[in-house]
Amino acid sequence: MQYMVIRKADATSESDTFPSAELVQAVPGAKWLRSSADGGLRMRRRDGQWLYQEGPFDDVSVAGFSFIEAEDRRAASELAARWPSADAEGGAVVEVREAGCPGGCVGFDTGAAPKHAAWAILLRSDPVAEQDFEPPAVVIDIMNRANNAGVAAGIALSGEGLRSTASGARVKFSGGKPFITDGPFAEVKELIAGYWALDAASRDDVIAWVKSYPYPNPGDMEVELRKVAI
Numbered sequence: 232m233q234y235m236v237i238r239k240a241d242a243t244s245e246s247d248t249f250p251s252a253e254l255v256q257a258v259p260g261a262k263w264l265r266s267s268a269d270g271g272l273r274m275r276r277r278d279g280q281w282l283y284q285e286g287p288f289d290d291v292s293v294a295g296f297s298f299i300e301a302e303d304r305r306a307a308s309e310l311a312a313r314w315p316s317a318d319a320e321g322g323a324v325v326e327v328r329e330a331g332c333p334g335g336c337v338g339f340d341t342g343a344a345p346k347h348a349a350w351a352i353l354l355r356s357d358p359v360a361e362q363d364f365e366p367p368a369v370v371i372d373i374m375n376r377a378n379n380a381g382v383a384a385g386i387a388l389s390g391e392g393l394r395s396t397a398s399g400a401r402v403k404f405s406g407g408k409p410f411i412t413d414g415p416f417a418e419v420k421e422l423i424a425g426y427w428a429l430d431a432a433s434r435d436d437v438i439a440w441v442k443s444y445p446y447p448n449p450g451d452m453e454v455e456l457r458k459v460a461i
Contacts, residue, residue, distance in 0.1 A: 233330040233338075234307040235393060236314075237296045237423070240267075243319045244294030245287065255461055257315040261297035262428065264351055265458040270434055272456040274441055281442060292421045293353055293457070298330065298391075308400040308411045316407035327400040332392025332425065334365040334447070336374045340389040341382055345430035349388060349459035350437045352429065356422035359448060361395045361415070366447035373445045381429075386440065390427035428459060 243249055245266045271286025301307035307327045314325050381387025396414035403410050431437045437456055446452055
Protein backbone atom coordinates (compact mmCIF):
# COMPACT_ATOMS: atom_id res chain seq x y z
CA MET A 232 0.00 0.00 0.00
CA GLN A 233 1.09 3.55 -0.64
CA TYR A 234 1.02 6.25 2.02
CA MET A 235 1.68 9.97 1.89
CA VAL A 236 3.87 11.30 4.68
CA ILE A 237 3.05 14.97 5.21
CA ARG A 238 5.48 17.19 7.07
CA LYS A 239 3.14 19.53 8.93
CA ALA A 240 3.91 23.23 8.71
CA ASP A 241 5.26 25.31 11.58
CA ALA A 242 7.30 28.46 12.12
CA THR A 243 10.42 26.66 10.91
CA SER A 244 8.88 25.61 7.61
CA GLU A 245 7.49 29.09 6.97
CA SER A 246 11.00 30.56 7.00
CA ASP A 247 13.14 31.19 3.91
CA THR A 248 15.76 28.70 5.12
CA PHE A 249 13.42 25.69 4.91
CA PRO A 250 14.08 22.98 3.95
CA SER A 251 17.64 22.55 5.12
CA ALA A 252 20.11 20.75 2.87
CA GLU A 253 20.32 18.00 5.47
CA LEU A 254 16.55 17.45 5.42
CA VAL A 255 16.45 17.36 1.63
CA GLN A 256 19.18 14.75 1.61
CA ALA A 257 17.54 12.70 4.36
CA VAL A 258 14.13 12.51 2.63
CA PRO A 259 14.90 11.92 -1.06
CA GLY A 260 12.06 12.39 -3.50
CA ALA A 261 10.04 14.65 -1.22
CA LYS A 262 8.23 17.72 -2.53
CA TRP A 263 9.07 20.70 -0.34
CA LEU A 264 6.86 23.78 -0.45
CA ARG A 265 7.93 27.39 -0.21
CA SER A 266 6.45 29.45 2.59
CA SER A 267 2.85 30.54 2.12
CA ALA A 268 4.10 34.14 1.94
CA ASP A 269 5.93 33.34 -1.31
CA GLY A 270 3.07 33.31 -3.81
CA GLY A 271 0.69 31.24 -1.70
CA LEU A 272 -2.97 31.60 -2.63
CA ARG A 273 -6.21 30.07 -1.38
CA MET A 274 -9.09 29.73 -3.79
CA ARG A 275 -12.53 29.14 -2.32
CA ARG A 276 -15.54 28.30 -4.46
CA ARG A 277 -18.70 29.58 -2.82
CA ASP A 278 -22.07 29.39 -4.57
CA GLY A 279 -20.28 28.96 -7.88
CA GLN A 280 -18.03 32.01 -7.43
CA TRP A 281 -14.29 31.91 -6.76
CA LEU A 282 -12.88 33.93 -3.87
CA TYR A 283 -9.16 34.56 -3.35
CA GLN A 284 -6.97 34.94 -0.28
CA GLU A 285 -3.31 35.83 -0.64
CA GLY A 286 -0.71 34.33 1.70
CA PRO A 287 0.81 34.22 4.19
CA PHE A 288 -1.67 32.10 6.13
CA ASP A 289 -1.83 31.83 9.90
CA ASP A 290 -3.14 28.27 9.66
CA VAL A 291 -0.86 26.87 6.95
CA SER A 292 -0.72 23.10 7.41
CA VAL A 293 1.59 21.51 4.83
CA ALA A 294 5.34 22.09 4.49
CA GLY A 295 6.12 19.17 2.23
CA PHE A 296 5.35 15.53 1.56
CA SER A 297 6.71 12.26 0.27
CA PHE A 298 5.33 8.80 -0.49
CA ILE A 299 6.25 5.47 1.05
CA GLU A 300 5.21 1.85 0.52
CA ALA A 301 4.04 -0.06 3.59
CA GLU A 302 1.95 -3.12 4.39
CA ASP A 303 -0.49 -1.24 6.63
CA ARG A 304 -0.95 1.83 8.80
CA ARG A 305 1.21 0.49 11.60
CA ALA A 306 4.11 -0.23 9.28
CA ALA A 307 3.72 3.17 7.61
CA SER A 308 3.70 4.90 11.00
CA GLU A 309 6.85 3.08 12.04
CA LEU A 310 8.57 4.22 8.85
CA ALA A 311 7.39 7.79 9.43
CA ALA A 312 8.79 7.59 12.97
CA ARG A 313 12.24 7.42 11.36
CA TRP A 314 11.83 11.01 10.18
CA PRO A 315 15.06 13.01 10.70
CA SER A 316 15.04 13.80 14.40
CA ALA A 317 16.95 17.05 13.92
CA ASP A 318 14.11 18.57 11.86
CA ALA A 319 12.47 21.49 13.70
CA GLU A 320 14.98 20.96 16.50
CA GLY A 321 13.44 17.60 17.29
CA GLY A 322 9.85 18.85 17.37
CA ALA A 323 8.50 18.10 13.89
CA VAL A 324 5.04 16.63 13.25
CA VAL A 325 4.33 14.32 10.32
CA GLU A 326 1.00 12.92 9.21
CA VAL A 327 0.56 9.52 7.59
CA ARG A 328 -2.28 9.21 5.08
CA GLU A 329 -3.35 6.28 2.96
CA ALA A 330 -3.06 7.23 -0.70
CA GLY A 331 -5.87 6.59 -3.11
CA CYS A 332 -8.97 8.44 -4.20
CA PRO A 333 -12.22 6.93 -2.89
CA GLY A 334 -14.01 5.68 -5.98
CA GLY A 335 -10.86 4.77 -7.86
CA CYS A 336 -9.54 7.96 -9.47
CA VAL A 337 -6.08 6.97 -10.67
CA GLY A 338 -3.10 8.68 -9.07
CA PHE A 339 -0.16 9.51 -11.32
CA ASP A 340 3.42 10.75 -11.30
CA THR A 341 5.11 11.45 -14.62
CA GLY A 342 8.54 11.82 -13.05
CA ALA A 343 9.12 14.74 -15.40
CA ALA A 344 11.07 17.79 -14.32
CA PRO A 345 9.19 21.08 -14.72
CA LYS A 346 10.17 23.24 -17.70
CA HIS A 347 8.87 26.37 -16.01
CA ALA A 348 8.02 26.26 -12.30
CA ALA A 349 6.35 23.57 -10.22
CA TRP A 350 3.26 24.42 -8.21
CA ALA A 351 1.40 22.26 -5.71
CA ILE A 352 -2.38 22.42 -5.53
CA LEU A 353 -3.55 21.17 -2.16
CA LEU A 354 -7.20 20.11 -2.06
CA ARG A 355 -8.45 21.10 1.37
CA SER A 356 -10.51 18.49 3.16
CA ASP A 357 -14.08 18.83 4.40
CA PRO A 358 -16.57 16.70 6.37
CA VAL A 359 -17.68 14.90 3.18
CA ALA A 360 -14.11 13.92 2.26
CA GLU A 361 -13.54 12.70 5.82
CA GLN A 362 -16.37 10.22 5.26
CA ASP A 363 -14.51 8.68 2.28
CA PHE A 364 -17.31 9.73 -0.04
CA GLU A 365 -17.16 7.81 -3.33
CA PRO A 366 -18.25 9.85 -6.36
CA PRO A 367 -20.24 8.12 -9.11
CA ALA A 368 -18.19 6.19 -11.67
CA VAL A 369 -18.99 8.72 -14.39
CA VAL A 370 -17.48 11.51 -12.26
CA ILE A 371 -14.33 9.47 -11.62
CA ASP A 372 -14.04 8.83 -15.36
CA ILE A 373 -14.24 12.56 -16.08
CA MET A 374 -11.53 13.27 -13.49
CA ASN A 375 -9.25 10.58 -14.93
CA ARG A 376 -9.70 12.07 -18.40
CA ALA A 377 -8.88 15.54 -17.10
CA ASN A 378 -5.73 14.23 -15.41
CA ASN A 379 -4.66 12.41 -18.57
CA ALA A 380 -5.28 15.53 -20.64
CA GLY A 381 -3.13 17.54 -18.24
CA VAL A 382 -0.31 15.02 -18.56
CA ALA A 383 -0.58 14.97 -22.36
CA ALA A 384 -0.40 18.77 -22.41
CA GLY A 385 2.74 18.74 -20.30
CA ILE A 386 1.00 20.61 -17.49
CA ALA A 387 0.15 17.97 -14.88
CA LEU A 388 3.22 16.43 -13.25
CA SER A 389 1.61 14.32 -10.54
CA GLY A 390 -1.53 13.95 -8.49
CA GLU A 391 -3.08 11.71 -5.87
CA GLY A 392 -6.16 11.54 -3.69
CA LEU A 393 -6.09 10.63 -0.01
CA ARG A 394 -8.28 8.47 2.15
CA SER A 395 -9.76 9.94 5.30
CA THR A 396 -7.72 10.22 8.48
CA ALA A 397 -9.60 7.19 9.86
CA SER A 398 -6.90 5.10 8.16
CA GLY A 399 -4.12 7.56 8.96
CA ALA A 400 -1.84 8.43 11.85
CA ARG A 401 0.20 11.29 13.22
CA VAL A 402 3.76 11.17 14.49
CA LYS A 403 4.77 13.95 16.87
CA PHE A 404 8.39 14.33 17.87
CA SER A 405 9.43 15.69 21.23
CA GLY A 406 13.10 15.98 21.96
CA GLY A 407 13.67 13.94 18.82
CA LYS A 408 11.56 11.00 20.08
CA PRO A 409 8.46 9.92 18.09
CA PHE A 410 4.99 9.50 19.57
CA ILE A 411 2.38 7.89 17.29
CA THR A 412 -1.37 8.59 17.42
CA ASP A 413 -3.82 6.78 15.14
CA GLY A 414 -6.56 8.71 13.34
CA PRO A 415 -9.22 9.83 12.78
CA PHE A 416 -8.54 13.49 13.57
CA ALA A 417 -11.20 16.08 14.22
CA GLU A 418 -9.56 19.25 12.89
CA VAL A 419 -10.85 18.92 9.30
CA LYS A 420 -9.77 22.45 8.33
CA GLU A 421 -6.13 21.46 8.85
CA LEU A 422 -6.33 18.43 6.54
CA ILE A 423 -5.94 17.89 2.83
CA ALA A 424 -7.83 15.39 0.68
CA GLY A 425 -5.37 15.22 -2.20
CA TYR A 426 -2.99 17.19 -4.37
CA TRP A 427 -1.77 17.91 -7.89
CA ALA A 428 1.60 19.24 -9.02
CA LEU A 429 1.63 21.40 -12.14
CA ASP A 430 4.29 22.83 -14.43
CA ALA A 431 3.23 26.41 -15.11
CA ALA A 432 4.80 29.56 -16.49
CA SER A 433 2.82 31.72 -14.07
CA ARG A 434 0.47 31.51 -11.11
CA ASP A 435 -2.32 32.75 -13.37
CA ASP A 436 -1.93 29.58 -15.43
CA VAL A 437 -2.35 27.51 -12.26
CA ILE A 438 -5.44 29.51 -11.30
CA ALA A 439 -6.97 28.89 -14.73
CA TRP A 440 -6.33 25.15 -14.42
CA VAL A 441 -7.87 25.06 -10.94
CA LYS A 442 -11.01 26.80 -12.18
CA SER A 443 -11.40 24.42 -15.11
CA TYR A 444 -10.89 21.13 -13.27
CA PRO A 445 -13.95 18.81 -12.88
CA TYR A 446 -13.87 18.26 -9.11
CA PRO A 447 -15.95 15.43 -7.62
CA ASN A 448 -17.83 17.86 -5.39
CA PRO A 449 -19.81 20.40 -7.47
CA GLY A 450 -20.48 22.62 -4.44
CA ASP A 451 -18.32 24.68 -2.13
CA MET A 452 -14.65 23.73 -1.97
CA GLU A 453 -11.17 25.13 -1.33
CA VAL A 454 -7.69 24.63 -2.69
CA GLU A 455 -4.34 26.11 -1.71
CA LEU A 456 -1.68 27.00 -4.28
CA ARG A 457 1.97 26.77 -3.20
CA LYS A 458 5.27 27.02 -5.01
CA VAL A 459 7.34 23.87 -4.92
CA ALA A 460 10.82 24.64 -3.64
CA ILE A 461 12.42 21.34 -4.61
